[in-house]
Amino acid sequence: MARTGITRNIVVTGVGGQGVLTLAQIMAQAALNESNNVRVGEIHGMAQRGGHVVSFVRIGDGALGPIVDIGTGDVIIGFEPLETLREISLVRPGGHVVMNTHVQYPVAVSMGHDRYPSEAEIDRLMSPFGVEVTKVDAMTLAQKAGSPRAVNMVMFGAVLGLGLLPFGVGTARAVVRSAFGGRYEAINSAALDLGVAAVSGGS
Amino acid sequence: MVKAKELLQDAVGETLLLLANEAIARAVLEAGVRLVALYPGTPSSEIGNSLTQMAPHMENFYFEFSANEKVAIEVAGAAAVAGVRSMMVCKGPGLNVAADPFLSLAYVGVRGGMVIVVADDPSMWSSQNENDSRYYALMANMPMLEPADPAEAKAMVLAAYDLSEELELPVLLRTTTRVNHTRAPVPLGPIARPPEHVVFKKEPLRFVPIPAVARKQHPALLRQIERAREVSEATPLNFVTGEGEFGVVTSGVSYNYVREAIEALSISAAVLKLGMTHPVPEDMIARFLEAHPTVLVVEELEPVLETHLRRLAQLHSIDVRIVGKEQGVLPRTFEFNTRIVMRAMTGVLGVESPIDWDAAEERARSVRDLPPRPPLLCPGCPHRATYYAIRAATRGKAIYPSDIGCYTLSIAPPLETADILFDMGSSITTACGIARVTGQDVVATIGDSTFFASGLPGLANAVYNRHPICLVVLDNRTTAMTGHQPHPGTGLTGMQESVPPLRIEDVCRGLGVEYVRTVDPFQPLSEVVAEVRQLVQWVRDNRAPGVLVSRAPCALLTAAERRSTGVFPEPYYVDVDLCNGCRRCLNRFSCPAMYLNQETGQAAIDPALCNYCGSCVHVCPQGAIKQGGV
Numbered sequence: 001m002a003r004t005g006i007t008r009n010i011v012v013t014g015v016g017g018q019g020v021l022t023l024a025q026i027m028a029q030a031a032l033n034e035s036n037n038v039r040v041g042e043i044h045g046m047a048q049r050g051g052h053v054v055s056f057v058r059i060g061d062g063a064l065g066p067i068v069d070i071g072t073g074d075v076i077i078g079f080e081p082l083e084t085l086r087e088i089s090l091v092r093p094g095g096h097v098v099m100n101t102h103v104q105y106p107v108a109v110s111m112g113h114d115r116y117p118s119e120a121e122i123d124r125l126m127s128p129f130g131v132e133v134t135k136v137d138a139m140t141l142a143q144k145a146g147s148p149r150a151v152n153m154v155m156f157g158a159v160l161g162l163g164l165l166p167f168g169v170g171t172a173r174a175v176v177r178s179a180f181g182g183r184y185e186a187i188n189s190a191a192l193d194l195g196v197a198a199v200s201g202g203s
Numbered sequence: 204m205v206k207a208k209e210l211l212q213d214a215v216g217e218t219l220l221l222l223a224n225e226a227i228a229r230a231v232l233e234a235g236v237r238l239v240a241l242y243p244g245t246p247s248s249e250i251g252n253s254l255t256q257m258a259p260h261m262e263n264f265y266f267e268f269s270a271n272e273k274v275a276i277e278v279a280g281a282a283a284v285a286g287v288r289s290m291m292v293c294k295g296p297g298l299n300v301a302a303d304p305f306l307s308l309a310y311v312g313v314r315g316g317m318v319i320v321v322a323d324d325p326s327m328w329s330s331q332n333e334n335d336s337r338y339y340a341l342m343a344n345m346p347m348l349e350p351a352d353p354a355e356a357k358a359m360v361l362a363a364y365d366l367s368e369e370l371e372l373p374v375l376l377r378t379t380t381r382v383n384h385t386r387a388p389v390p391l392g393p394i395a396r397p398p399e400h401v402v403f404k405k406e407p408l409r410f411v412p413i414p415a416v417a418r419k420q421h422p423a424l425l426r427q428i429e430r431a432r433e434v435s436e437a438t439p440l441n442f443v444t445g446e447g448e449f450g451v452v453t454s455g456v457s458y459n460y461v462r463e464a465i466e467a468l469s470i471s472a473a474v475l476k477l478g479m480t481h482p483v484p485e486d487m488i489a490r491f492l493e494a495h496p497t498v499l500v501v502e503e504l505e506p507v508l509e510t511h512l513r514r515l516a517q518l519h520s521i522d523v524r525i526v527g528k529e530q531g532v533l534p535r536t537f538e539f540n541t542r543i544v545m546r547a548m549t550g551v552l553g554v555e556s557p558i559d560w561d562a563a564e565e566r567a568r569s570v571r572d573l574p575p576r577p578p579l580l581c582p583g584c585p586h587r588a589t590y591y592a593i594r595a596a597t598r599g600k601a602i603y604p605s606d607i608g609c610y611t612l613s614i615a616p617p618l619e620t621a622d623i624l625f626d627m628g629s630s631i632t633t634a635c636g637i638a639r640v641t642g643q644d645v646v647a648t649i650g651d652s653t654f655f656a657s658g659l660p661g662l663a664n665a666v667y668n669r670h671p672i673c674l675v676v677l678d679n680r681t682t683a684m685t686g687h688q689p690h691p692g693t694g695l696t697g698m699q700e701s702v703p704p705l706r707i708e709d710v711c712r713g714l715g716v717e718y719v720r721t722v723d724p725f726q727p728l729s730e731v732v733a734e735v736r737q738l739v740q741w742v743r744d745n746r747a748p749g750v751l752v753s754r755a756p757c758a759l760l761t762a763a764e765r766r767s768t769g770v771f772p773e774p775y776y777v778d779v780d781l782c783n784g785c786r787r788c789l790n791r792f793s794c795p796a797m798y799l800n801q802e803t804g805q806a807a808i809d810p811a812l813c814n815y816c817g818s819c820v821h822v823c824p825q826g827a828i829k830q831g832g833v
Contacts, residue, residue, distance in 0.1 A: 066456075
């Protein structure tokens with residue numbers, strides 16, 4: 001793809017209710033505000049009820065369809081370790097994974113019928129994909145920002161802080177401010193900044 | 204979701220980031236549509252969600268969530284017959300519900316423009332089948348357009364109204380999930396204002412298709428569709444892009460994958476992109492087949508275009524290699540992506556792919572057997588408590604016909620209370636068939652919205668024919684699965700007006716059901732179980748249908764209300780001194796907010812997920828689940 005170099009393929013994966021669609025939408029709006037072409041692929045309805053949710057954001061002139069296919073993702077933003085692993089095949093060799101370390105058990109595990117993979121197992125299964133993995137304790141940071149529901153904005157901040165998106169923190173902040181009302185605006189903005197700080201040197 | 208205020212703005216040239224569904228709602232405003240009627244269905248749901256927000260602020264515009272799709276198409280069809288622009292929207296299976304009037308509408312035609320939006324669901328993300336609605340255009344002889352992305356979806360709605368008025372026929376706008384649920388930049392156009400009232404001009408010999416009328420209309424319709432073909436030959440919606448020996452014919456979302464694949468493979472190809480797919484531009488296609496010795500047809504689901512191409516090649520004696528689903532080069536199931544199209548092209552042309560798909564697929568296979576995370580009933584969902592009670596009362600031995608809504612998720616363990624399902628409303632009618640021939644206890648469940656959409660004829664049938672069925676109506680006060688639309692039982696209209704709601708109990712009694720009772724699923728579970736037992740016993744004794752309405756609002760609505768007020772109840776927790784690790788709560792109730800503490804072997808509640816329904820308190824035989832400060 002001649003334009004592949006400038007088309008950024010981003011995968012957001014998590015559990016229904018974690019704010020996967022919200023982050024995808026905000027990220028795309030920020031990209032559009034910087035005059036980028038953008039496509040977001042979403043799945044609604046049956047797919048949302050506490051189940052696995054994945055959303056795609058494609059930025060750049062080469063982005064026509066809404067899907068990020070296996071081996072073509074530049075960045076995976078994982079809101080939960082198991083759900084990050086579930087979509088790991090979407091990343092291209094040399095791509096980047098940014099993963100929230102907070103675990104949310106699927107019901108089969110809660111019931112004791114299935115086993116949740118250990119952190120070492122998850123690392124081992126990810127290693128053949130040749131990707132750089134950045135881990136973030138987004139749940140703790142979201143709680144610090146004021147709400148466990150702000151995990152998505154912490155993750156957004158982390159990805160921005162790592163320089164993985166074609167727009168800056170300032171553009172992102174402006175979109176976050178206009179997207180949330182009332183007290184949630186302050187919480188989400190704080191979460192974004194904590195995410196940025198979590199990946200910038202010193203820690 | 205984009206706010207209604209943004210969709211309503213009079214700002215020509217402004218570009219918004221919109222779902223195709225939101226772009227279609229905006230097109231309603233730009234086309235001067237007077238009336239839209241629909242029943243929500245994913246992947247089309249956001250069209251209605253946007254319009255109901257916009258409707259109170261639009262001039263001379265009426266919007267309704269109709270009771271079902273058949274009702275919606277009749278309401279909208281009649282408005283177009285009266286002379287205004289109208290729209291009906293549904294998902295693929297919804298057009299099946301509306302099929303009868305759909306075919307009649309093609310015969311009688313319309314005076315004002317009418318667009319019928321049907322959203323198919325390749326890969327069945329949220330549907331019970333993968334039906335390809337394009338066949339309806341062929342069967343009814345109705346013109347059809349298919350957009351590839353959100354911007355085209357809006358533009359095509361506008362083109363469809365012009366076409367509809369030119370031909371005096373409704374026009375089908377067929378989308379798929381990956382169009383409906385793609386978000387992309389969409390430029391806004393000028394807003395048009397519909398008329399307040401029109402006068403219905405009587406013309407019964409056109410609009411009442413008694414046989415004598417219909418016999419004239421069928422040949423007339425075929426003449427209209429021939430005119431439509433001439434439009435199809437000339438419309439800019441059908442065009443060729445690129446050049447080369449290799450030809451590709453495509454439509455809808457697949458066009459994007461085709462363009463990406465051609466660029467990725469660095470090949471030369473001529474692409475015939477069809478935006479108007481019924482009637483197809485036959486002369487244009489014949490010329491394309493003559494000019495390209497190999498033509499690949501890229502379309503999701505059924506080989507509709509491919510069959511047209513093979514027919515035209517035969518008709519015009521064209522020597523061309525047409526490649527598609529017939530040879531198994533492209534699949535007939537599930538949605539496409541760029542990889543699938545690239546692999547088809549590399550196979551047909553014998554060229555190399557710059558991406559090693561085999562290696563990517565092998566890497567993908569190395570991660571398997573992960574614990575699944577299927578969609579579930581939410582924490583605090585009233586359906587979980589009701590199903591727990593149904594299962595407990597019948598010891599899991601009854602037959603459980605299910606219906607369409609979130610509650611079909613009760614198919615999963617440990618509730619396992621979904622045994623048969625065909626379509627909207629089939630819980631009641633399949634219960635009749637099973638009860639009649641098995642003599643077993645049958646407990647059917649249906650949601651409130653589905654009850655009003657398709658349950659009433661089945662219930663009338665059950666009463667009149669005295670079918671011994673238990674029906675539990677799961678009334679969560681909304682159409683939950685598709686995004687919380689109102690229905691006739693809620694007291695809110697599509698125009699956001701408050702009206703008296705229809706009471707399910709009154710409707711059942713009115714239809715002649717002798718046993719009608721109501722229960723709150725969040726009262727102590729033993730009481731809910733007792734209600735179900737009493738229902739089952741009554742039906743056994745009286746050999747007639749009995750109804751139990753289980754009523755509590757959707758947990759998502761309750762949670763949203765708590766977030767907006769900021770008032771939360773005291774949390775629930777497991778008293779570690781009392782929990783003996785029996786796992787009854789986890790194994791039988793299985794709320795997603797509860798988990799097994801792997802270290803202690805005791806149950807625990809995740810306060811971030813708990814929705815405060817308190818049902819689990821009654822599941823624990825030790826009384827270990829408590830509410831209050833820990």
